Amino acid sequence: MPHYDKRDFPLSEIREHLEPGPIVLVSSALEGRQNIMVMGWHMMLGFVPARLACYIWSENHSFEMIRRSRECVINVPTVDLAEKVVAIGNSSGRHKDKFAEFGLTPEKAAKVSAPLIKECYASFECRLDDDHMVEDSNLFFWEVVKAHVDRSVQARTMHYRGQGTFMIAGEELDMRNRFKPEML
């Protein structure tokens, strides 16, 4: 498993890691327990403040932990963690600690009670910003309050296509010289 050295990362630049659409691992904590779930339905909503939305199925054990704690950490795994990601997505945290079961390491966050996942190259601490669609639509609006990223890696993120298949992030295409400066 790779070792990542995550450092503080500018909140205004988190799109770099979330906008391409990777599968993420959402960690939560409540009343002395912690949990991890896999999530694919999320989107950016703003740069400053850094905001995003995500959909969490209410049948997930994490749903109640996240709804009640009003916090979470969104961690971005790479393909090195593929086996663990799939195993986490196919199990429930109702009766076990997924950190222990899947050999992942919780790390203390700076601003929320939910832990970072050490084995992910990027982690974003989130506080619930707007809960008006949680109850009826399973939709959470977050403000990202702290970002940790290992900038030394070109991360091979996983992008879910359904039916048990993923796309792995491929080559980079640099089109900077075709952009107006104000559009960068």
Add this chain to the structure above:
Amino acid sequence: MPHYDKRDFPLSEIREHLEPGPIVLVSSALEGRQNIMVMGWHMMLGFVPARLACYIWSENHSFEMIRRSRECVINVPTVDLAEKVVAIGNSSGRHKDKFAEFGLTPEKAAKVSAPLIKECYASFECRLDDDHMVEDSNLFFWEVVKAHVDRSVQARTMHYRGQGTFMIAGEELDMRNRFKPEML
């Protein structure tokens, strides 16, 4: 430029093309005019009915066309269209027809007035399902009412990272045999 042969595609399976997080081209029509914009902030919300959310900056010329017509088509381009995608994202449709300017071909949709873009391998016709966050938050909730996909291609989609750079969809990872049947 590639030629795609799009056919009817099951609405319940559109996640395959949207959940990985590609940049999309949104086409719209209003009062005899049509327009195209580039969009990276979108997410799946449900399978049946097929629902998704997207954020459209209110400064975009398309914003008013989409808000007032309450319809759009979400088209998925591949890297073959990279030059056009960037050019569209760096221009405004206020005073010109982007189909003509960028050599793209509008095709009649089945259920909405906005046109499909012929040069995109997948197109999803959308009707506004919930407008309560449009005014204050630029957030649109859509029901996809018709899907058109060329299933013969493994699409090399573009995923925006900011700063003028994209990730191009890479290799496939098939983990089906690690999933519980009910999770597929």
